Structure formats: structure tokens, C-alpha cells
Amino acid sequence: MTRFIKYLTRQSRIFYFALGVTLLAVIAVSDYLTFYAFDLSVLYLVPICFVGWMLGRTSGIVFSVLALAAWFTNKQVISQLLPHSFLLYPYAFPRLWKALILLATWIIFVIVLDKLKVALAHADERFVTVLEGLQEAVYVVDPDSGELLYLNDQCRNTFGAAEPLTRSRQIEAQLQPPPSQDEERSGEAYAAARERWYLFHTRSLRWVDGRDVRLVAFTDITDRKQAEELNRQQQEKLQQTSHLITVGHMASTLAHEMNQPLAAIANYAAGCARRLRAGNWDAQELLAAMEKASAQAERAGRIIQRVRELVRKREPRLVDCDINGVIMNAAGLIEINAEKNHVRIKLELAVELPVALADGVMIEQVILNVARNAIESMRETPPHERELTIQSRLNQGGAIEIEIADTGCGIPASMAGASFEPFFTTKPDGLGMGLNICRSIMELHHGQLWATRNSGRGSTFHLTLPVTHA
Amino acid sequence: MTGPGTPLVYVVDDDAALRDSLRWLLESAGHRVAACAGAEAFLATYAADQGGCLLLDIRMPGMSGLELQDELKRRGLAIPVIFITGHGDVPMAVNAVKKGAFEFIEKPFNAQALLVLIENALAIDAETRRRAARFERLTSREREVMELIVAGKRNQDIAAELSITIKTVEAHRSGVMRKLGADSIAALVKLVQNMDAPRRK
Numbered sequence: 012m013t014r015f016i017k018y019l020t021r022q023s024r025i026f027y028f029a030l031g032v033t034l035l036a037v038i039a040v041s042d043y044l045t046f047y048a049f050d051l052s053v054l055y056l057v058p059i060c061f062v063g064w065m066l067g068r069t070s071g072i073v074f075s076v077l078a079l080a081a082w083f084t085n086k087q088v089i090s091q092l093l094p095h096s097f098l099l100y101p102y103a104f105p106r107l108w109k110a111l112i113l114l115a116t117w118i119i120f121v122i123v124l125d126k127l128k129v130a131l132a133h134a135d136e137r138f139v140t141v142l143e144g145l146q147e148a149v150y151v152v153d154p155d156s157g158e159l160l161y162l163n164d165q166c167r168n169t170f171g172a173a174e175p176l177t178r179s180r181q182i183e184a185q186l187q188p189p190p191s192q193d194e195e196r197s198g199e200a201y202a203a204a205r206e207r208w209y210l211f212h213t214r215s216l217r218w219v220d221g222r223d224v225r226l227v228a229f230t231d232i233t234d235r236k237q238a239e240e241l242n243r244q245q246q247e248k249l250q251q252t253s254h255l256i257t258v259g260h261m262a263s264t265l266a267h268e269m270n271q272p273l274a275a276i277a278n279y280a281a282g283c284a285r286r287l288r289a290g291n292w293d294a295q296e297l298l299a300a301m302e303k304a305s306a307q308a309e310r311a312g313r314i315i316q317r318v319r320e321l322v323r324k325r326e327p328r329l330v331d332c333d334i335n336g337v338i339m340n341a342a343g344l345i346e347i348n349a350e351k352n353h354v355r356i357k358l359e360l361a362v363e364l365p366v367a368l369a370d371g372v373m374i375e376q377v378i379l380n381v382a383r384n385a386i387e388s389m390r391e392t393p394p395h396e397r398e399l400t401i402q403s404r405l406n407q408g409g410a411i412e413i414e415i416a417d418t419g420c421g422i423p424a425s426m427a428g429a430s431f432e433p434f435f436t437t438k439p440d441g442l443g444m445g446l447n448i449c450r451s452i453m454e455l456h457h458g459q460l461w462a463t464r465n466s467g468r469g470s471t472f473h474l475t476l477p478v479t480h481a
Numbered sequence: 482m483t484g485p486g487t488p489l490v491y492v493v494d495d496d497a498a499l500r501d502s503l504r505w506l507l508e509s510a511g512h513r514v515a516a517c518a519g520a521e522a523f524l525a526t527y528a529a530d531q532g533g534c535l536l537l538d539i540r541m542p543g544m545s546g547l548e549l550q551d552e553l554k555r556r557g558l559a560i561p562v563i564f565i566t567g568h569g570d571v572p573m574a575v576n577a578v579k580k581g582a583f584e585f586i587e588k589p590f591n592a593q594a595l596l597v598l599i600e601n602a603l604a605i606d607a608e609t610r611r612r613a614a615r616f617e618r619l620t621s622r623e624r625e626v627m628e629l630i631v632a633g634k635r636n637q638d639i640a641a642e643l644s645i646t647i648k649t650v651e652a653h654r655s656g657v658m659r660k661l662g663a664d665s666i667a668a669l670v671k672l673v674q675n676m677d678a679p680r681r682k
Contacts, residue, residue, distance in 0.1 A: 270567050271496050274589040278502035281592030285509035300505050307498050 027065040031074055034058035039081035046089055052082055052113055056120060063121040064128060071121030079114045139163075148209075148229040152179035153222060160224060169205075169229070179227075190227055199232070207233040245347055268314045272307040279304035319451070329456070331366040331479055332374070334411050338401055340371075341378040345386065345399075353394040354386050359402040367411050367476040369456050374476070377449045377460070381415045381472045384445065388419025392468065410458070411478060416471040421464055488603050489533035492516045493523045493549070494565065495541045503536065510596050512603075520544035524552065527560070532610050534561045534602035539570050539577065539585070547577055554581065559609065561602040565590075612675065618660045626653040630666065631673050 035058040042051040055078040063071025086106055142149055148166035152159055157179045162171075170182045183189035186200040186209065196213045209229040218224040279300045286292040342356055349356050382399060389397045398418050406412040446460070453460040458476040465471055490512045492503045500516045507514045513533075517523040521544055523535070539546040550562055564585035566574040574585035583602050586595055619627065622643075629639045636654070640647045663669040 267567050270588040271499055274565075275496075275498040275502040277589050278499070278506040278592060282502070282505040282509040285506075285592075289509075300502075303498070303501065303505075307502070310498070 024066055027062060028070070031058045031062035031066075031070075032077075034061070035074070035078055035081060038078075039085060042082065043085050043088070046093070052109075055082065055113075056117060059117050060120055060124055063124050068121055068125040071125065072118055075114055075117035075121060078117065079110055082113065083110050145228075146230065149226065150176075150179065150182065151216075151218065151224050151226050153218075154225050160218060166229070200229075207231055208236045242347065245343075265314065269311055272311040272314070275307040276304045276311075279307070328370050329368045330370070332369040332371045333364075334367055334369070334374070334413065334476065335360045335364055335403055337369075337371050337375050338378060338403055338413065341375045341382065342401060344375075344379060345382045348383065349386055349399060352386050352389065352397065354389055354397040354399050357398060357400040359400060361402075361404040364403055364405065364411060365478045367456075368479045369458075369476055373452050374456070374474075377452050377474060378413065378415065380445045380449050381460075381474075385415055385417035385419060385469075385472070388417055388421070388469070391420055392418050396468065405478070406475065408475075409478060410475045413474040413476075414471050415474075416465060416469065418465075418467070418469040421468065421470045422462055487513055487532075488606065489513050489515050489531055490599060490603075491523060491527065491533060491535045491560075493518075493520060493535065493541075493546070494538040495519060496538070499538075506592055506595070507599065510599075512599065520546070520549035520552070523549065527558070529558055532603075532606050534563060534583070534599060534606055536563050536565060536599070539564045539566045539574060547573065550577060550580065550582060561606050563595075563598055563602055612672065615661050619657060623653050623657050623660070626650060627657045627661075627669070627673070630654065630657070631670050 035055070038051060038054045038058065041054075045051060059071060059074045059078055062074045083106070090106070142161075142163045143165075145163060145165060148163065148169045150159055150162035150166045159177055159179055159182075162176060166182070167176060170176060170185055174181070176182065185202050185204060187203060188198070188200055190196070190198065190200055190211045190213055195215060198211060200209050200211055201207075202209065208231070210232045211227055211229045214226045214228075215223060216226050283297055283300055283304075286297065338358065338360060342358060346356065378401070382401070385399050389399075396418050400414070400416040402414040402416070404412055404414075450460045453474055453476075456476055458474060460472065460474050462470055462472050490507050492500055492507070492514060494500045494503070494516075495518060497518070500518070504514045504516055515526065517526065519541060537546040537549060544552070546564055553560065553562070561583035562577075562581075563583055564574050564577050565588055566585055567588050571585075571587065574582075574587075578585055583605065584598050586598060616624075625643060626639060629642065634642070636647050636650045640650045643650070658664070658669065661669060661672055663672055
């Protein structure tokens with residue numbers, strides 16, 4: 012049936028017209044043959060509507076007039092043949108009146124049909140405009156035959172560069188894995204030829220002719236995929252680097268170990284104080300406790316010593332080092348952390364900076380540590396003001412100076428010096444070891460690390476490194 | 482002051498210095514202290530009828546503090562436990578408290594705070610034991626009657642259920658009330674509920 016209709020639609024307007032005329036003739040003859048036994052005037056609507064729909068309003072009206080002429084002639088001839096008593100419209104006036112009514116009815120039909128056709132066309136146009144305007148490639152396929160019933164421009168451009176698309180397998184062959192004809196499915200597919208990733212959704216729906224068909228929509232997610240991949244790689248790199256960074260790890264181990272002697276010392280001291288206060292004490296006993304306490308203090312000292320040795324154990328490999336390169340490496344590593352905290356990183360690197368004798372990895376760790384602190388200090392800063400500036404320059408003393416400036420909460424004046432003390436921290440979950448160890452690293456390089464308050468918001472950390480003299 | 486009846490503070494920590502210093506501190510407050518180097522040693526020495534409390538390191542080689550807590554629960558030993566935690570173990574300790582530990586204290590701790598905690602734990606333990614002792618004094622028949630009273634049964638029903646006369650039920654009932662020191666049914670129900678509830682303040 013659908014094939015027949017399709018066949019018809021391919022034929023010319025003349026064919027429709029001829030078909031209309033034939034129908035009209037058949038009805039007119041039938042009308043004549045049945046005389047007054049049946050009123051067949053309603054049947055004329057069939058050719059009129061057909062032609063009106065297929066060829067437009069004008070043709071429809073012309074056909075209405077033709078049909079009326081046929082009807083009227085019929086009645087006229089019949090009225091000559093039969094006696095008046097047999098006639099439905101024995102006089103000329105009612106016959107004319109009936110003719111007028113018929114014509115009006117038919118023309119109304121033609122006009123309404125025409126309006127309907129225009130409205131439908133508009134609806135279709137809107138639908139197509141939306142689909143063509145989509146970023147997504149969309150096609151509709153008959154799952155039984157694999158025939159493509161519809162595809163939008165995006166789809167044609169994406170998958171049909173070589174040949175016109177008529178079958179869904181032409182598209183599916185380009186994708187790995189191919190989007191199957193399963194009902195309601197989503198997934199990702201890779202088009203190897205174009206090196207692009209697509210997210211596809213398959214929906215089943217009822218096509219205009221009642222068939223169950225599948226609508227498949229593709230979104231290009233290559234950029235997102237790449238970003239994810241990049242992010243994953245960076246995270247991996249960051250993790251590897253943080254393995255290198257013993258600073259944080261060391262600090263937490265240290266905190267664990269230090270707790271034991273510290274708690275013991277506190278207990279011995281408190282026990283002594285309580286006994287003395289109560290006046291219930293024995294000198295020998297107190298003495299023993301105090302000696303044990305000082306032994307614990309020595310134990311704590313040994314733990315600190317071990318940490319220092321650990322720092323030293325990583326014998327710095329002092330080589331000629333491009334400090335700008337080190338800064339850029341470090342900046343790359345903190346980028347994700349910065350982005351997550353809405354912090355912009357600004358690099359102001361001096362051109363033609365002389366090389367320094369330094370262990371690049373260690374300096375990178377110091378920069379990372381300071382920068383991480385800086386980012387954390389900006390938690391309370393409004394996001395648009397969060398800025399981390401890393402500057403490199405040759406200072407007046409002839410040393411390379413790296414300045415790491417934030418717009419964070421800053422260091423209170425009274426604590427500017429204390430922030431380098433072990434266990435100093437302004438962070439609720441901090442250990443206060445990082446800066447102390449960073450300073451040790453800088454001193455190992457015959458450099459310095461100190462902090463200043465900014466005139467505006469935040470604070471600046473300064474690292475200096477002596478320049479290599481050839 | 483010291484004697485078999487007085488409560489014992491058990492200190493279980495793998496660090497010898499911490500154990501010894503805790504003993505020094507706790508003895509200054511007049512507590513009797515038993516120190517154990519590990520969970521296994523504690524389980525070997527602890528007797529259920531000994532009143533006291535347990536000062537327990539959360540991290541230990543071998544059986545950890547948390548595992549010991551589970552083991553105590555499994556054995557039905559209800560000694561109040563105070564966990565000692567190190568840096569970064571707080572979430573673990575909070576969990577332990579949720580599972581019925583009495584309290585936890587972070588290292589290094591304030592001596593006074595620890596002593597207060599221990600006083601409280603000992604008081605709770607003593608109270609629980611006192612209550613338990615009262616229940617011990619009930620005869621098995623009285624216990625049966627008590628359970629039925631608490632379940633909300635009337636004397637007639639209890640008599641029918643236990644196949645005894647109402648008069649006997651009334652006698653048992655007054656025995657229960659007297660021995661447990663309850664002056665009303667409501668007070669009795671509360672006592673029984675407190676026995677069953679986890680021993681936390």
C-alpha cells in the first residue's frame with residue numbers, strides 16, 4: 012500500500028488531474044443511471060478533495076465547478092425525461108438553490124483541506140528546522156529493513172561524506188561498537204576514520220505510517236573525552252610526584268610517632284604535679300618519673316633527628332637548573348588543584364634568567380608546597396579575587412628570587428616568623444611541618460625562604476637561590 | 482583503698498613508655514592500675530567480676546583496639562572502654578563510640594580531662610554492677626514474675642500463665658519490688674530497660 016502511494020506521488024500533476032476527471036465522470040454517469048433513486052451528490056466530494064489536496068486550492072475550486080456542472084446537467088436532463096411527480100426538485104429554482112448549496116459546501120471543503128495541508132507543511136517544516144539545527148546527528152531507521160527513513164544534515168555531513176546514505180549499516184559500519192538496533196539504549200562509540208567519540212541514544216518510536224522504528228541521536232563527545240583523558244593523566248602524574256614528595260608524608264608519620272613520647276611526657280609531668288600538689292610524694296618516686304620523662308623527651312628528639320636525616324638522605328643532585336622550567340612544571344602540577352578552587356595562576360617569569368645550581372625536583376616540591384598552602388589560604392577570598400602569582404627574577408643581591416603571592420587570608424604580623432616553626436599551622440587539619448622542611452631544603456641549596464605580608468590582600472613567599480658562577 | 486573490691490583501671494597500649502606514664506598519672510589520682518602490652522594479654526587477665534574501666538589504644542600490633550572492643554562484646558563483657566587515639570584516627574574513634582565505647586581521647590591529651598573521663602567511666606561501671614547485683618538477688622520465680630509484670634500482664638494472667646495462685650504472684654511481686662528498690666511499676670520497667678540498654682551516660 013505504502014509503495015503504491017509512493018508510486019503515485021512520483022507521478023505528475025496531469026496524472027492526478029486525469030484521475031480526478033475519471034472519478035468525476037464515473038460518479039456523474041452513476042448519478043445519471045440511478046436517476047432519482049439515490050442522491051449521489053456527496054460522492055462528488057471524493058474527486059474534489061483528492062484534486063484539491065494534490066493540486067491545490069484553485070484546482071479544487073475548478074473541480075467543484077466541474078462537478079456542479081455535471082450534477083446540474085444530470086438533473087436538467089432527468090427533469091426533461093421524467094414526469095414532475097417523480098422529481099425531487101421539480102422546479103428550476105429549488106434545483107438552482109440546491110446547486111448553490113452543493114458548490115458552497117464543496118468549496119468550503121477545498122479551502123479547509125488546503126488550510127490543513129499548509130498547517131501540516133508548517134509543522135513538518137518546524138520539526139525539520141529543529142532537527143537540522145541540532146548539533147547532534149540524528150537518523151531514523153526501520154530496524155527490519157535497515158532503511159534510513161530520515162537523517163538530518165549533521166548526520167549526512169558526519170557519516171555520508173563518501174556516498175549518499177540510504178541504509179543504516181552504512182553509518183553503523185563506521186562506528187566501534189556499532190549502535191545496535193536494540194530498543195532504548197545509550198552508549199559511547201568511536202569512529203576510527205575520523206578519530207572522534209560519539210555518545211549515542213537509541214529510542215524506539217512510532218513512525219508516521221505506524222511502523223515501529225528507531226531514532227538514533229549522536230553527540231560528539233571527543234572534546235570531553237580528551238579533557239577527561241588529560242585530567243586522568245595529570246592526576247596520575249600528580250600522584251607520582253606526590254610520591255616523590257616525602258614532605259607531607261614525613262610530616263604525618265612524624266606526628267604519629269611524636270604523639271607517643273609527648274603523651275608520655277605529659278603524663279609523667281601531670282602525675283608529678285598532682286602528687287606534689289597533694290603533698291603525698293616520695294622523692295625517689297618523683298625522681299624516677301622525671302628521669303623517665305626526660306628519656307621520652309630524648310626519644311622525641313631522636314624522631315626529629317631521623318626526619319632531618321631523611322631529608323638529607325635524599326642527597327640533593329645539584330646541577331645547573333633552569334628555574335623558569337621548574338616553575339612551569341610546578342604550575343602545571345597545581346593547575347588542577349587551582350582550577351578546582353577557582354584560583355587563577357599568573358606566571359611572570361623573567362626572560363634570560365641565569366641558571367642556578369639546584370636540585371630541580373626539590374625546588375619543585377618547595378614551590379608546590381608553598382603554592383598549595385597559598386591556594387588553601389584563599390578559601391575565604393571571593394572567587395574572582397583568587398589569584399596566585401608566581402614570579403621569577405634576578406634580585407639586587409644577584410640571586411634568583413621566586414615570589415609566590417596569593418590573595419588569601421595572609422599571615423598575621425605576629426606570626427610572620429612563627430610560620431616556619433615546626434607544628435605551626437593556620438589550617439584546621441594541618442600539621443605545621445611543611446614550611447619548616449621547605450626552609451631546610453632551601454638552606455640546603457644555600458638559599459632562603461621567607462614570607463612577607465602583601466600591601467593588599469594575602470601574603471608572598473620568597474625563595475632565593477644563588478646563581479651558578481662559571 | 483586498694484583491695485580486690487576496688488575498681489581496676491586497665492591500660493592496654495603497646496608503647497611501654499605510654500603504659501608506664503599512664504600508670505604514674507592514674508596512681509596519682511588514687512586508681513588501681515593494671516597495664517597490659519596488648520589485647521591478648523588483657524583478655525587473658527581480665528575477670529568479668531572485676532569492676533573497672535578499660536583505657537585502650539586504638540592502634541596496636543596484633544589485635545587492634547577496635548577488634549578487642551568487638552571481642553569484648555562477643556564475650557558479653559560490658560566494661561566501659563575509653564579509646565586513646567593518635568593523629569588522624571578520630572573518625573575511627575567516633576565509629577567506636579557509636580558501637581558502644583564509652584568515650585575517646587586524642588593523644589597527646591590533657592591529664593585532667595583523662596582523669597575526669599576515667600572517674601565517669603568507673604561511676605557508670607559501678608552503677609551498672611550495683612543494678613546487676615540487685616537483679617542477682619531475685620529468685621528464678623521472682624525473675625519470671627518480674628518479666629511478666631514488665632511485659633504488662635495483670636496478676637490474674639501471670640497466675641494463670643505460671644499456674645500459681647494470685648496470692649503467690651502478689652508475694653513474688655512485692656519481693657521483686659523490694660529487692661530492686663522499685664516503688665512503682667513504672668520505676669521497675671525503667672530499671673529493667675536500663676539493664677538492657679548499652680551502658681552509656
